[in-house]
Amino acid sequence: MSEKKLLLGNAAIARGLYEAGCRFVSSYPGTPSTEITQFASEYKEIYAEWAPNEKVGAEAALGASIGGARAFCGMKHVGLNVAADPVFSAGYVGVNGGFVIAVADDSGMHSSQDEQDSRHYAAAAKIPMLEPSDSSECLSFTKKAFELSERFDTPFLIRSSTRISHSLGAAELGEREETELKEYKKDAAKYVMMPANARERRAAVEKRLAEIAEWAESCEFNRVEYSESENKTEEKIGIISSGIAYQYAREAFGDNCSYLKLGLVYPLPTELILDFAKNVDRVIVIEELDDIIESWCKKIGVKTDGKNLLSNTGEYSQEILREKILGIKPENIELGEDIAIPGRPPVLCPGCSHRGMFHVLKKLKLFVSGDIGCYTLGAAAPLSAMDTTLCMGASISGMHGFNVVRGAESAKKSVAAIGDSTFMHSGITGLIDITYNKGVSKILILDNGTTGMTGHQHHPGTGYTLKGEAAPIVSIEGICRAAGIKEENIKVFDPCDLTQTEKILKEELAKDEACVMIARRPCVLLKTTKTDKKYKIKQEGCTGCRLCMSAGCPAIKFENKKASVEESLCTGCGLCGQLCRLNLIEEI
Amino acid sequence: MNTKVTNMMMVGVGGQGSLLASRILGGVALKLNYDVKASEVHGMSQRGGSVVTYLKYGEKVYSPVICRGEADFILAFEQLEALRWLPYLKKNGVIIMSTHKVNPAPVITGAMEYPKDISKTIENTGIRLIEADAFSLAVQAGTDKAANVVIIGILAKLMKDEIDKDIYIDVLREQINPRFFDANLAAFNSGYNFI
Ligand SMILES: Cc1ncc(C[n+]2csc(CCOP(=O)(O)OP(=O)(O)O)c2C)c(N)n1
Numbered sequence: 001m002s003e004k005k006l007l008l009g010n011a012a013i014a015r016g017l018y019e020a021g022c023r024f025v026s027s028y029p030g031t032p033s034t035e036i037t038q039f040a041s042e043y044k045e046i047y048a049e050w051a052p053n054e055k056v057g058a059e060a061a062l063g064a065s066i067g068g069a070r071a072f073c074g075m076k077h078v079g080l081n082v083a084a085d086p087v088f089s090a091g092y093v094g095v096n097g098g099f100v101i102a103v104a105d106d107s108g109m110h111s112s113q114d115e116q117d118s119r120h121y122a123a124a125a126k127i128p129m130l131e132p133s134d135s136s137e138c139l140s141f142t143k144k145a146f147e148l149s150e151r152f153d154t155p156f157l158i159r160s161s162t163r164i165s166h167s168l169g170a171a172e173l174g175e176r177e178e179t180e181l182k183e184y185k186k187d188a189a190k191y192v193m194m195p196a197n198a199r200e201r202r203a204a205v206e207k208r209l210a211e212i213a214e215w216a217e218s219c220e221f222n223r224v225e226y227s228e229s230e231n232k233t234e235e236k237i238g239i240i241s242s243g244i245a246y247q248y249a250r251e252a253f254g255d256n257c258s259y260l261k262l263g264l265v266y267p268l269p270t271e272l273i274l275d276f277a278k279n280v281d282r283v284i285v286i287e288e289l290d291d292i293i294e295s296w297c298k299k300i301g302v303k304t305d306g307k308n309l310l311s312n313t314g315e316y317s318q319e320i321l322r323e324k325i326l327g328i329k330p331e332n333i334e335l336g337e338d339i340a341i342p343g344r345p346p347v348l349c350p351g352c353s354h355r356g357m358f359h360v361l362k363k364l365k366l367f368v369s370g371d372i373g374c375y376t377l378g379a380a381a382p383l384s385a386m387d388t389t390l391c392m393g394a395s396i397s398g399m400h401g402f403n404v405v406r407g408a409e410s411a412k413k414s415v416a417a418i419g420d421s422t423f424m425h426s427g428i429t430g431l432i433d434i435t436y437n438k439g440v441s442k443i444l445i446l447d448n449g450t451t452g453m454t455g456h457q458h459h460p461g462t463g464y465t466l467k468g469e470a471a472p473i474v475s476i477e478g479i480c481r482a483a484g485i486k487e488e489n490i491k492v493f494d495p496c497d498l499t500q501t502e503k504i505l506k507e508e509l510a511k512d513e514a515c516v517m518i519a520r521r522p523c524v525l526l527k528t529t530k531t532d533k534k535y536k537i538k539q540e541g542c543t544g545c546r547l548c549m550s551a552g553c554p555a556i557k558f559e560n561k562k563a564s565v566e567e568s569l570c571t572g573c574g575l576c577g578q579l580c581r582l583n584l585i586e587e588i
Numbered sequence: 589m590n591t592k593v594t595n596m597m598m599v600g601v602g603g604q605g606s607l608l609a610s611r612i613l614g615g616v617a618l619k620l621n622y623d624v625k626a627s628e629v630h631g632m633s634q635r636g637g638s639v640v641t642y643l644k645y646g647e648k649v650y651s652p653v654i655c656r657g658e659a660d661f662i663l664a665f666e667q668l669e670a671l672r673w674l675p676y677l678k679k680n681g682v683i684i685m686s687t688h689k690v691n692p693a694p695v696i697t698g699a700m701e702y703p704k705d706i707s708k709t710i711e712n713t714g715i716r717l718i719e720a721d722a723f724s725l726a727v728q729a730g731t732d733k734a735a736n737v738v739i740i741g742i743l744a745k746l747m748k749d750e751i752d753k754d755i756y757i758d759v760l761r762e763q764i765n766p767r768f769f770d771a772n773l774a775a776f777n778s779g780y781n782f783i
Pocket of ligand 1 (some may be wrong): 028029030031054076078079082113372373374375392418419420421422423446448450451452453454
């Protein structure tokens with residue numbers, strides 16, 4: 001029985017995993033890829049887990065594949081940087097059970113620190129890559145990727161993007177094909193990558209790639225749609241595109257152009273493109289981010305337009321394509337230039353545990369080596385208390401380098417601020433770098449008991465697995481102790497208590513040794529966090545000094561020269577009460 | 589083939605329920621056997637940022653996003669967001685706006701002012717604006733969480749010649765937790781009877 005359902009791209013990928021008989025999923029969250037693994041975990045037939053980071057997830061999934069199961073790992077584009085090491089070698093080792101890796105790019109950087117085109121990884125690792133363009137293809141491509149992975153003895157990459165992963169579209173549901181656990185046969189020449197074996201496998205990779213390239217010429221993932229429209233443009237335009245860019249192109253140019261839609265974006269076909277180019281007058285390559293298809297066309301001698309008209313930065317849309325290629329500007333309402341519309345950037349939530357912490361960091365005027373998570377919003381006004389943010393984990397290691405060159409005094413005026421999930425992901429090795437090399441940097445772990453930024457996933461410190469089962473708590477304090485931080489240099493406190501927070505920070509900063517301060521207060525959005533208290537500001541006596549607003553709580557508004565609490569937004573953290581010098585803020 | 593695609597935008601602030609609104613309207617379009625696409629916002633901007641969700645349906649939908657001058661309807665759950673996204677509306681489009689206001693960071697910090705007379709600014713462009721205190725209507729219906737459903741009720745009335753009211757109610761029944769269904773139905777009806 002087949003059934004059509006509206007599915008998020010990520011849910012469709014998860015459904016593809018289910019239908020393909022995938023048994024093992026190990027991922028680390030990252031927008032826009034997170035929900036693939038969350039949806040996969042809802043199928044009882046699939047073992048699904050959160051790994052502490054993407055490298056571990058990819059290795060675990062390859063292990064499951066070698067163990068004979070169909071296995072999967074999902075991540076965002078920067079996650080693939082972290083997982084790159086095992087992924088490259090996985091290309092050499094190949095698979096036993098099918099192994100599929102999904103990577104979701106974030107063109108436009110809706111939720112990321114950088115923009116990357118993951119297709120480069122496919123080429124660099126010589127691993128084939130499929131790129132679906134809607135939910136229906138998310139499901140069918142994922143499902144087929146397992147079969148192909150086994151047929152060609154290679155991992156398969158699936159590239160998504162924010163608009164694919166987070167768009168709803170109809171998809172046809174099928175049944176799960178249960179797969180047998182394949183026999184594991186010891187085969188060191190295939191599975192042990194030491195130079196002698198790797199040289200053999202290197203050749204095998206090239207041979208495999210040639211086979212896949214030949215298959216690419218006629219595979220079902222690439223299709224030509226010649227224009228059948230009456231009012232064909234006089235010049236016959238042929239568009240080569242893939243993924244979400246294909247959808248924008250289709251919407252902008254309709255049936256007036258012909259299309260070569262590529263679903264397999266590595267390796268790219270040669271004859272198919274040459275043939276398509278022969279049948280049209282002008283070829284335009286439309287691909288988001290880098291000029292990968294276009295460069296390939298150049299290499300095989302096909303003249304195209306592409307990045308001469310379109311940017312290699314940010315997202316495309318039908319509007320951009322119409323404007324840049326057809327010269328058609330949108331017809332829209334213009335609001336006068338005199339209307340100033342305030343932006344609405346994301347902010348720390350009312351009651352967020354990070355707010356008090358960053359208020360104190362600002363007050364103490366510290367250099368803050370920051371990291372990635374909700375707390376990166378501590379870099380924004382009015383808190384403005386972060387100096388650097390690079391990638392997950394870099395706060396601690398970066399702090400170490402900074403302080404080594406700037407000397408011991410620098411370590412008394414600086415801290416590395418890192419979230420609990422980020423600490424588990426890649427902060428631990430930085431901590432070890434400090435203790436092992438006799439560093440004296442101060443580390444602040446912002447432990448809100450969850451992976452907040454990506455929508456509250458469990459991690460090794462929360463005491464629960466992805467499937468919601470109770471699990472041993474990996475203790476942050478315990479890790480710090482084991483890494484060599486002295487017991488007296490580990491402090492735990494509630495960052496919403498400003499007096500205590502400031503006192504502890506001052507004491508620890510004065511020390512000549514490495515210290516770890518753990519600011520522990522649960523994320524206000526967790527279901528288990530109590531938010532039933534409300535505060536109000538006595539209007540009589542309010543001088544409008546705005547001190548209560550200095551930490552940037554969105555629940556405080558300022559009208560008629562007085563501050564007041566928007567009751568519907570207040571979650572009762574009481575931070576504002578500690579900021580008011582006139583003691584006008586009290587619990588309702 | 590009928591190439592007409594109906595474009596709707598849900599705009600508001602993270603956490604106001606625009607996702608649910610697009611799922612409900614998507615469910616309605618699917619029941620009518622249309623091809624449906626919707627683009628949602630997850631991640632960073634959900635933390636109190638400006639959030640826009642696109643919903644498109646027709647015989648065949650390609651792009652999941654809506655660009656300037658393309659929306660038939662904008663459902664705005666907050667005033668400033670209505671103003672921000674107005675250029676996305678077709679010149680003959682309709683905007684349904686909740687009178688609710690949420691201060692953005694630049695207003696909270698005192699760097700900027702919340703624009704005054706937003707409804708007048710919108711009406712001055714010649715656009716058809718329907719304003720409703722959806723929050724209060726939802727509270728009267730029994731849940732402060734259903735301002736989005738009130739707005740959907742208003743939309744349903746505007747589209748009554750194309751889509752039967754009962755289809756929305758069927759979808760609400762399918763998608764809303766049974767415990768809150770009655771209040772949501774009341775919210776939907778108060779929107780439907782608002783105009
Ligand atoms: C390599 C990599 N993987 C995943 C992400 C996505 N991501 C950004 S921050 C974050 C974790 C945030 O959790 P935590 O450190 O606990 O801070 P919180 O958001 O809870 O304050 C994740 C998973 C990323 N940016 N880079």
